[in-house]
Amino acid sequence: MYEVTVEDSFAAGHYLRNYKGKCENPHGHNYKVRVTLSGAELDKAGLLLDFKDLKEVMKHVIDRLDHQMLNDIEPFTQLNPSAENLARYVYDETNVRLKSVTSGRVSVKDVTIWETDTTTARYFE
């Protein structure tokens, strides 16, 4: 199998519902996002996926979240915008876009979200 990984970042506000602690009040984070793709076959150029194409896909997903209050955006109006749920959201959104771009040759392996420099959550299936 081959893997490629790209990192990006965004800034957003959030608060956690049904939670007692620092994150129950509105505040912001500079989130970092790492997306790793995997696939068994390379394209004719010898790439799993051009890094710039993955960056483009991630940009679409992240632009929706950047400089927003996450609790005001679907699905986080209901779903708590925890790092875990954000990781799954980025995983699902990126996967849908990727599968159509690569006709199913490449899929997302995992997504890691940094909420701070020392705290991460990861989603994979």
Ligand SMILES: [Zn+2]
């Ligand atoms: Zn927080």
